Amino acid sequence: MDRSTENLLRIQGLGVTYSQPNGESLRALDEISLQLRSGEVLGILGESGCGKSTLAHAIIGLLPRHAKTDSGEILFHDRDLLRLSETDLRQIRGCGISMIPQEPELSLNPVMPVGAQIAEVLRAHLPLTSKERRQRVTDLLWEVGFDQPARICNVYPHQLSGGQRQRIVIAQAIACEPAVLIADEPTSKLDGPLRSEIADLLSGLRQKRATAILVISHDLALMTELADRVAVMYSGRIVELGTRREMFLRPFHPYTHALLQLAQSSLITVPGAKQRFPQIEGEPANVVALQAGCRFEPRCPERMSMCVTHSPQEVAPEPSRSVSCFKYGE
Amino acid sequence: MRYLGRTLLHAILLLAGVSILCFLFTEMAPGSFFDELRLNPQVSPETISALRSRYGLDQPLIVRYGRWVRSAARADFGYSIAYNAPVAPLLWGRAKNTLLLTTTGMLLTWLISVSLGVWLAARRGRMLDQAFRIASSFVISIPEVVIAVALLAIVVRWRLLPMSAGPLNGEGISFWNHLRDLAIRMLLPVTILVFVESAIIVRHVRASVLEVLGTPFVQAAHSFGISRARVLFRFVLPAAASPAIALFGFSLAGLVSGSLLIEVVCGWPGLGPLILEATLSRDFYLVIGGIMLSALFMVGGNLIADVMLLAADPRIRTGALDAR
Amino acid sequence: MANSFPTTELNHAYVRVQGLSKGYVCGGRWCRRVPTAAASEIDFEICAGKTLALVGASGSGKSTVARCVTRLERPDAGQIWLDGQDIAQLRRRDLVSVRPKIQMIFQDAVTSINPRFSAAEAIEEPLRIQGKSRSERRSIAEAAMQEVALPPAGLDRSVMEFSGGQRQRLAIARALTTRPKLLVLDEAFSGLDLSTQAQIANLLLDLQAAHALTYLLISHDLALVSNMADTVAVMAYGRIVEHGGTQQIVTDPKHEETRKLLSSAKAAQSQLARRAGASA
Amino acid sequence: MRAKTAILIAALAAVHLTLLCAGFIAPYDPATQNRELPYAPPTHLHFHDASGWHLRPFVYRWNIADDGYVEDKSHSFPVHLIVKGSSYKFLGIFETTCHLFGVDPPASIAVFGADGFGRDEFSRVIYGGQISVAAGIAATMIALLAGALFGMIAGYYGSWTDQSLMAGTELFLSLPWLYFLLGVRAFLPLHLSPVRTFFLLTCVIGLVGWARPARLVRGIVLSARTRNHVLAARSFGASDLHVIREHIMPEVLGVLMTQATLLIPRYIAAEVTLSFFGLGVNEPVASWGNMLSALQQYSVLVSYAWLLTPAVALVITSVIYALLADVVQSRLEFSQPGN
Secondary structure, X not given: OOOOOOEEXXXXXXXXXXXXXXXXXXXXXXXXXXXXXXXXXXXXXXXXXXXXXXXXXXXXXXXXXXXXXEEEEEEEOOEEHHHOOHHHHHHHEOOOEEEXXXXXXXXXXXXXXXXXXXXXXXXXXXXXXXXXXXXXXXXXXXXXXXXXXXHHHOOOHHHOOHHHHHHHHHHHHHOOOOOEEEEEOOOOOOOHHHHHHHHHHHHHXXXXXXXXXXXXXXXXXXXXXXXXXXXXXXXXXXXXXXXXXHHHHOOOOHHHHHHHHHHHHOOOOOOOOOOOOOOOOOOOOOXXXXXXXXOOHHHOOOOOHHHHHOOOOXXXXXXXXXEOOHHHOO | OHHHHHHHHHHHHHHHHHHHHHHHHHHHOOOOOOHHXXXXXXXXXXXXXXXXXXXXXXOOHHHHHHHHHHHHHOOOOOEEOOOOXXXXXXXXXXXXXXXXXXXXXXXXXXXXXXXXXXXXXXXXXXXXXXXXXXHHHHHHHOOHHHHHHHHHHHHHHOOOOOOOOOOOOXXXXXXXXXXXXXXXXXXXXXXXXXXXXXXXXXXXHHHHHHHHHOOHHHHHHHHOOOOHXXXXXXXXXXXXXXHHHHHHHHHHHHHHHHHHHHHHHHOOOXXXXXXXXXXXXXXXXXXXXXXXXXXXXXXXXXXXXXXXXXXXXXXXXXXXXXXX | OOOOOOOOOHHHEEEEEEEEEEEEEEOOOOOOOEEEEEEEEEXXXXXXXXXXXXXXXXXXXXXXXXXXXXOOOOOOEEEEEEOOEEOOOOOHHHHHHHHHHEEEEOOOOOOOOOOOOEHHHHHHHHHHHHOOOHHHHHHHHHHHHHHOOOOHHHHHOEHHHOOHHHHHHHHHHHHHOOOOOEEEEEOOOOOOOHHHHHHHHHHHHHHHHHHOOEEEEEEOOHHHHHHHOOEEEEEEXXXXXXXXXXXXXXXXXXXXXXXXXXXXXXXXXXXXXXXXXXXX | OHHHHHHHHHHHHHXXXXXXXXHHHOOOOXXXXXXXXXXXXXXXXXXXXXXXXXXXXXXXXXXXEOOEXXXXXXXXXXXXXXXXXXXXXXXXXXXXXXXXXXXXOOOOOOOOOEOOOOOEHHHHHHHHHHXXXXXXHHHHHHHHHHHHHHHHHHHHHOHHHHHHHHHHHHHHHOOOHHHHHHHHHHOOOOOOOHHHHHHHHHHHHHHXXXXXXXXXXXXHHHHHHHOXXXXXXXXXXXXXXXXXXXXXXXXXXXXXXXXXXXHHHHHHHHHHHHHHOOXXXXXXXXXXHHHHHHHHOHHHHHHOXXXXXXXXXXXXXXXXXXXXXXXHHHHHHXXXXXX
C-alpha cells in the first residue's frame, strides 16, 4: 500500500501488548498499518476500549510502563521512532509530532501561568530570545481564539473554563509548527456549541498550516466534518480504511455499516413515533487475550464459519479502500 | 491578605483553647503540689493550707485562670512554685536552646528528605527505591525512645563524642570555640532527630511527588518534548510543593515531641528536661507555661507553613480553593 | 411565562407537576449565603406509559426537577401529583408507601452502585429495605436480571467485574424490583459509547412496552431523546421555555434555546445525513 | 500476598500468646531479687564438659571474681523442661507453679541476664510486655472509639456540631503529643497503685490521640452522604440506620482497622516513653519503659548491653504491627476503587 506522494508518517504492522498484574498479556494493538500524508486529516474511529488511545501514545512513544511495542515500525520522515534514542525522540515530540491530550482540563500545570506553559514548549525546541518567545505566545493565543492574549498570558489554569483550557493545550501543541498533530478525543468532554467551535479550530489549522492531523474519536459527526480518510478500529485491529465520502456511502465492513446505521438512526430528521435503535448485539469486546478468528465475529450479523477460526487478512476491493473481512476475501 | 488575617486569628484562638484545656485538666486532677508535703509529719496542715492560699491554689478555677491570664499579659506566665520565680524567664532561657535544636533539626530533615524523596520518586521501582522503602518502614516502626537510647549507647560505647551536660553559656571562651563546642554537643541530638523525622517525611515527599508524576499535565509536558529535568523542576516540584508544605505543619508536632525526648536522653539543656522535672515535682504553672510554649512553636510553625503555602500555590492566592 | 400546558383529561395523567420551585442557598463557611433559584414555576404532565423528555443545557435545572420529583429533595413550593396523590410536601414517614412507585437511574452507573456489593446484594437492596424474605428476594433478583438481559449466573459476581453498560443494566434491574410505575432517568445515557447507548435505550423501550412504565427522561442530547420521547420540555435558567410533542418541537422550534440545542445537535449530523441519506 | 499475611498474623499471635501466658514461660517471678548477683550476664548454656557431650544442656553458677563474673565449673546443673517454680495465677484464673523451663537452685538461669537488683531480665521482659502492649491496645481502643464516635456525630449532624468538634480536633492536633502527655500526667498524682496508673495511663494516651481517627471518620461520613449509591438507597426509602449499616460502616471499619494497626505500636511507644521518664508504671512492677529507664546512666548503658532486651522486644512488636499495617492498607485500597 505504499503511495507515490511523500508519506509523512508510515506505521507498518505495529503491535502493542499490555502485561496485566495477574500475569495475562493483553494484545492492545494487532498489526496496525497506516499512512499519513502532509496536510491530510486521517480519522481513527472506534468505541472505547478498541485501543485507539494506545495507538496515539505508541506513536509519540509515551506508552505506560507495563506496555511495550513488540512488533512493527513507525516511520516519521523515514526514521523509525521505535528505534530512536530518548534524546532524538524528545526532539521530535512537540516539534515534529505533537499530541493534544485526552483530558484538556487536567493537562495544564495548576501552579504555572498558561503563557509560561506555552513558552516552555517553545523553549524546548526553538532558540528564541524571551521577547521573541513572548511575541510568539501572544500570536498563538490570538490564533486559537483568545481576543486579549496579553491578559490571558498571566492567568492560571483554574481561572479558565474547560473550553478555554482546551484552546491553551492546542496552542501548546501547534507552538513549534509540528508536521503531524494527534488529537486524542478532542471533543468528548465538551457539549453542544463548544464542540463545534473546537472542530472549526482544528479544520482551520489544517487549511492555514497544512499540518497533517490524526483525529482519534468515537464521535462519528466530528469525523464527517474533519476527516479526509477514516480508519475504523475494533478491539485492537483496523477493520476498514478508506476515504470518508466513499466509506460513509458504501461501508464494506459489517461493524462500520452498523455504526453508520446507529448514527443515522438517532438523527433528528427521521420523524415519527418512537422506534428502536438498530443496536449491535453483545458487549463491546474490550481487547481480550489473544484468540484466533475475527474479533467482531461474536457480534457480526453476517458471520461465517471461517470467521471463528481464521482472522481475516486485509484486502483492497477498490482503489484507496481496504477492509479485513472474509466477505471481500478471495 | 484576608487569608493571612484569618490564619492569625485562628492561631490566637488555638492558643487560648490550649490554655483553657490545660486548666481544665488541673481541675480534673485529684492531687496537687502539696500532696507530698502532707506525707511528711513535720509540716502541719495549717502551713500547707497557708502555702496553698499564698499560691492561690485553693481559689476556684475561674479566678485562678483569670489571675493566670493577667500574669500572662505581664509576660510572667504564672508563678513557679518549685523555683519560686515567674515562669517566663525560666522558660525563655531553656526555650532558646530547644529552638536552636529543633530549627537546625527541622532544616536538616527537610533538606535531606526533600532531595531524597524527589530522587527516589524519580527512580520509582528501582532497587534503591525498594531498599529505602523497607529501611524507612523499619525505622518508622521503631519508637523514638529506643532509637535515641540505641544511638546514645553506640556513641558512648565507642567514645565517639565527648558527653557533657550543663548549661550552654559560653561567656568565657571566644565565639569560635563556643561555636565549635556547641556544634559537637549538638551533633548527637540533631542526628537522632534528623534520623527519626526524615524517615517519615521522605516517604510523604516521595508519595506527593509520585502523585504529581502521575497527573495528566506531566504526561502532556513530556509529550511536548520538554526535557525530563526541566519537567521535574519546573512542573513537578512546584506542583508537589503545596501538599508537601501542608505536611510541614503536621510533621512539626512529631519534631517538637521528639526533641523533648531526645533532650532528656542526651542531656541537652532545652525545654524538655525542665518540663520533665516540673512534671515530676508537679509544678503546675511551669508545666502549663511549657505546654503553652510548645503550642506556640507549633502554631508559629503552622503559620510559617501557611505563608509558604500562599507563595507556592496560586490557587489559594486567588482565593479559588482553600487548598490547605 | 411559558404558555399553559395542554391539559389532557385530569385522571389520565400519571404524573402532574404544578408550580414547582426549588432554590438552593449557597452556604459554606466563606461565601455569603446567596439564594439561587435552581428551578421555578415548573409545570408538566406525563401520561401513564408515556415518556417526557426534559432537555436543556447543563445547569438549566433539569436535575433539580428530577431530585424533587423523586423526593430526594423537598421542593420549596408547588404540587407533585403522583397517581392522584400530592407527594410534594409529604413527610418522610408518609413517603414510605410512595417510594416504591418512583425509581431513579443516575448518570454515572459506576458510582450509583456500592462497589463493595455483589450484583445480588446490589439488586436486592430495595427488597432488603422492604423486609422481604431471602428466598423471595433471590427469585425477584433473578427475574430482574433476566429482564435486563444479564446472565442470572452473574448475580454472585462482584459489581466491579461489570462494564459501564452492564452496571447501568444492574441499576435498571435494581429499580425494577419494586415494581415502580415512574422511572426518572437522569442523563442515563451520556458517557456511554454509541452502541451501548443504543442497547440501553432499546432495553428501556422494551420495558416501557412490557410494564407500561412512565419515563421522565433528562438529557442534554436532543438527537438521542427525539427517538425515545413522546413529549419534550425544553428548560433554560430554571424555567420551562417550550414544550410539546417531539415531532412538533423537532420540526419547528419556537424558542431560541430550543433552536440552539437543535442546531448544535443537527449541524454535526446534517452532513452525515446528506451523505448517508443517499445510501439509506 | 496471602502467605505474607499468614506469617505476620502467626508472628503477632506468637507474641501475644507469650505475653498472655507470661507466668508459664517466665522461669522466675519478675519481682524476686537476687542481691548477690546484680547485673549478672546471661547464663551460658553448655553441652560439652570434661565428660563429653550431653544431650541435656546444663549451666554453671556464677561466682563473683575481682574482674567480674566467672563460671564455677565445679558443679553442673542440668536444665529441665516443665519445672516446679514460684507460684502464679495462670491467665489470672487458677493458681499453679509449673514453668516452661528452669534449673534447680542454687543455680539460676537468666536467659537475658539480670538487672541491678539481680532480677531475671527474661521474666521481666515478658511480664513488662503484658503491661506495655496491653496499655498500647487499650489506649488505641479508647482513641478509636472516641474518634469514631465524634467523627460520626460531626459528619452526620453537620453545621455547628461539626464546627465545634472539628475545632476540638484541631486543638488536639496542634499540640505536640508528648508535651501534652507530660502535662496531663503531671496533673495526676504521682504515686498510685499500679492498676490505677495503668488505667489512667491508657486513658491519657487514648484521649490525646482521638483527633486523627475522628477527622478520618468524619471525612468518610461526609463523602458517603453525597455518593450516588447512598442517594439511590435513600430513593428506595432507606432509613438512616440502613444507610449507616450497609454503606457507611464497612468503610469506617476499614479505616479503623488500618488506624488500629498504625496506632497500637505508637501507643506502646508512648507508654514506654512515659515509663522511661518515670511517669508511667513505677517500680517494682515490670514494664518495658521502666526497665529501659535504668539505661539513663551512661555507666549502665556501656557495660551491661543485655539490659537493652526490652528495646529489642519493643522493636519486634512494632515491626510486626507496621508490616501488618502495610498489608491491611493495601488490602483496603484493593477492595475500594478510587472513590
